[in-house]
Amino acid sequence: MGNCRPLLLAAGLLGAGIVSAIASAAAEELPARIDWGQRYTVSSPVAGVVREIAVQPGDRVEAAQLLFSLDTRRLQADARAAEAERERLRLELAEADREVERAEELYDRTLIAVRELELARIERSMAAASLARTEAQLQKTRVDIGDSRIEAPAAGRILSVTVTIGEAVSPALAPPVLATLGTTDPMRAVTTVDADTAAGLEPGQPARIDIGGERFSGTVGAVGWEPEDVGFGTGYRVDVHFSPPDSLRLRAGQSGKVRIGNAE
Numbered sequence: 001m002g003n004c005r006p007l008l009l010a011a012g013l014l015g016a017g018i019v020s021a022i023a024s025a026a027a028e029e030l031p032a033r034i035d036w037g038q039r040y041t042v043s044s045p046v047a048g049v050v051r052e053i054a055v056q057p058g059d060r061v062e063a064a065q066l067l068f069s070l071d072t073r074r075l076q077a078d079a080r081a082a083e084a085e086r087e088r089l090r091l092e093l094a095e096a097d098r099e100v101e102r103a104e105e106l107y108d109r110t111l112i113a114v115r116e117l118e119l120a121r122i123e124r125s126m127a128a129a130s131l132a133r134t135e136a137q138l139q140k141t142r143v144d145i146g147d148s149r150i151e152a153p154a155a156g157r158i159l160s161v162t163v164t165i166g167e168a169v170s171p172a173l174a175p176p177v178l179a180t181l182g183t184t185d186p187m188r189a190v191t192t193v194d195a196d197t198a199a200g201l202e203p204g205q206p207a208r209i210d211i212g213g214e215r216f217s218g219t220v221g222a223v224g225w226e227p228e229d230v231g232f233g234t235g236y237r238v239d240v241h242f243s244p245p246d247s248l249r250l251r252a253g254q255s256g257k258v259r260i261g262n263a264e
Contacts, residue, residue: 029257031232032189034211036182036252037241040154042067043177046147047170048075050163050178057160060246061152061181068163068178070148075141082138089131096124156183159252185243187250188221191258192235198223201260207240211256218242220260 048070055067103120106112159180163169169176189209193201205220224237240258244250 029210029259030191030193030238032191032209032240032256032258033231034250034252034254034256035188035190036156036159036184037186037188038154038156038183039159040156040181040183041177042150042153042179042181043171044068044070044147044150044169045171046070046144047172048072048148048168050165050167050169053161053163053165055158055161055179057158059158060184061156061158063152063155065152066149067152067158068150070150070169072145072148075145075148079138079141079145082134082141086131086134086138089127089134093124093127093131096120096127100124150178152181154181154183155185156181182252184246184250186218186221186241187244189218189240189242189256189258190230191238191240192224192228192230192232193238193260194235197260198236198238201238205260207242207261208259209240209242209256210259211244211250211254214244214248216242216244 050068051071052069053067054065054069055061061067100117100120103112103117107114107117159182161179163176163178169178189207189211201220201223203220203222207218207220209216209218218240219242221239221241222237223239226236227234228237229235230237238258238260240260
């Protein structure tokens, strides 16, 4: 029992230190940098020529909204050719099935050798394989046609458009970056705190964000585990999530202030 009291005293002092550090962070406004909630690079999974650009930088878009479309005339022609080939192979397979039935009947009547029956069955298997290969190619072409319509991966704001109508893109040569998109609900206010304050923070804690005279309520989204410098000196990164109205049109890199806790 003699060693317990110093340990309890030390733990109490440590807890008091953390609480004091959190209270200090709540009492002061921390400098912050505004950033997008998430940043997406929009690319094309298929090669093609850009036919339509439906957005421009600054546009607000919803998830799955059309951003770009590629020329699909060549793919449409490939799909029609594959459909015609599929029909031909279906007829060929049907005829191969009839040939096997005839060969089995003749074999049962001992009119042909087993070798002829085996050859008929091989022909049927080859016809079935050709049909399966053509159907797979047709499915791939249809998927490529769908992928030629490039949609927004999430709701947000278009930050840049890096292609023009008529430009050829090919993922085989280099990842074709068509645009970048930043999400605005939520956005992030990024700041840093010392180790004692970071130790007492948890995702979901309330926070307040001040940007150019506008005030927003937010919550702590993430607390870093390694020191880094995000522009305010080395510390532990804290991301505070908040949802500004679209009318405010905030930009990444703007300055703000963050107060963690329930301080008004």
